[in-house]
Amino acid sequence: MIKLDIKFAFVLFLATSCGILNAQQHPEPIKVSPPDTHLRSKNENTSSYQEPKVPKESTPKLPTKAEAIRLIEMLEKRIGNSDSILRKGDFKALHDHSVALNQIKEKAENMFGDSVFEPLGYCFGAAMMGRSFWQEKLFNKSKSDAISLQLIDSARKRYIDNLELCKAQITEKLR
Numbered sequence: 001m002i003k004l005d006i007k008f009a010f011v012l013f014l015a016t017s018c019g020i021l022n023a024q025q026h027p028e029p030i031k032v033s034p035p036d037t038h039l040r041s042k043n044e045n046t047s048s049y050q051e052p053k054v055p056k057e058s059t060p061k062l063p064t065k066a067e068a069i070r071l072i073e074m075l076e077k078r079i080g081n082s083d084s085i086l087r088k089g090d091f092k093a094l095h096d097h098s099v100a101l102n103q104i105k106e107k108a109e110n111m112f113g114d115s116v117f118e119p120l121g122y123c124f125g126a127a128m129m130g131r132s133f134w135q136e137k138l139f140n141k142s143k144s145d146a147i148s149l150q151l152i153d154s155a156r157k158r159y160i161d162n163l164e165l166c167k168a169q170i171t172e173k174l175r
Contacts, residue, residue, distance in 0.1 A: 062119060063111045065174035071111060072123060072166060075104050079130050079159065086141055094138065101131045119173050122165035129159040 063071075078101055085097045108127030112120040136155040140148035 062174065065170060067111065068120065068123060068170045068174055071104065071107055072126065072163070072170070075101075075108075075127055075130050076163070078104065079133065082134055082137055086137060098134065098138070101134050105131050116162075120166070120169050122162050122169050125162035126159065126166040129155065129162045133159040 078097065082097065085093050105127040108124045112118055112124040112127075114124060115121050116125050118124065133152075133155040136152045140152055143149075
């Protein structure tokens, strides 16, 4: 029988809940082009070579004001529930909360773009910083040293700053 160290089990749980490791499937090997690809003739097999992704040239279509507000309210509600979920310590609830914040971040990226330079970019930033704030709280849950508390407070401030800028962008750019 294999004994799992409690710290290893917690790290494994965190990795699965934050989307770093998917316990449901085995990771596929990464396909990387060999360094000498440019020297190969066109007849040689290069099936493992993956073309680089071309960056997006257009900004996403702006959402309606109601859609933007609904997503930001979902984010605020999730972040507001973080402390009670952490206090309970239920692994399934911690996992579900992490997954929900990852989904909000993905929706924000699709809705607002993936840069603060987009018209509603701070809304994407708020979703990213909200998820980061949750992760800092989760990773430093049992620590009360000054550095851990400072990391959590810094993440909270970045989230709030982006959230306030997001709300200003929604008011200014969406009617």
